[in-house]
Amino acid sequence: MEPILQVKDLNVSFRVRGGEVKAVRGVNFEVGKGETVAIVGESGSGKSVTAQTIMRLIPSPPSEIKKGEVIFQGQDLLKKTNKQMEAIRGKDIGMIFQDPMTSLNPTIKIGKQITEVLVKHQRMSFSEAKKQAIEMLKLVGIKNAEERFDQYPHEFSGGMRQRAMIAIALACKPTLLIADEPTTALDVTIQAQIMDVMKEMQQRLGTSIILITHDLGVVAGMCDRVIVMYAGEVVETGTKWEIFKNPQHPYTKGLLRSMPRLDQKKDEPLIPIIGTPPDLIKPPVGCPFCARCDEAMKICERIDPGATEFSDTHMARCWNLHPMAKEAQSS
């Protein structure tokens, strides 16, 4: 599949009093045209920092992009000026966040917030933009769109605000949509409706999606591929089925046991992963998961295992999976 986004060896740090938090460390992944890729991992694993770096929304300082490339449609976004990025955000890359109130302007009517994007990026006249904005509100499932056009965000329910944000994010038919926990703040029924809207819009517009989520049900229903992050690194990637049916990394297996799933049996308990992630001011030199891993060997503490590939789409970084696992056991 032709990639529209390639993240290459991305390293992002934060300067803090005690030193440098190495939040994202050597992250590599691709997103194909029309593909939905989930980024999963515990809190603090670097999912949001990765997404914000792609959009160049990461505040600098305190953050610093130490190394890497973010190739979007053939160009490195990390080399763009802020002005160039402003032209790309909203037009070629849409964004949806967990809390719509952080990105919707409470003082501007919903309709105007959509038309502004269309006038700015598509150079539409106001009347053209209004027509299109009402169309978008209808498409995301907002009833009485003509009346709703003239209302303020506080007159919308949480689910409707999220729909409005999807309408804004997709107004210019972006090539890529980055959605960071888009449904976490909503109740379960509304969550399902919002995911349906995103899926339907994606099918209509052919948008690629990066979806950051804690919810494996959402991953199962919506995503093609999964990227598993731990302590700022990608520890496993695979198609949805490779990750769900044949997880390889001990962390991925632990994550699957600890997160609720749609097919969860009533008496099947969730088992948390014992321990805490490493301090990213002094990240481990070997495997970052080794202190919490039941299968850890001596070598895991000292040397990074690198990637072991199981198929063209499936890889994991673990010494036990390494072709030299037997030799590693004795060293």
Ligand SMILES: Nc1ncnc2c1ncn2[C@@H]1O[C@H](COP(=O)(O)OP(=O)(O)OP(=O)(O)O)[C@@H](O)[C@H]1O
């Ligand atoms: N402004 C900041 N200053 C210092 N450290 C930060 C800052 N923002 C993020 N970090 C650190 O970067 C690391 C990655 O954070 P990130 O928000 O990307 O995690 P996440 O996987 O998205 O977690 P969550 O699911 O809780 O959003 C964490 O260790 C976090 O403490």
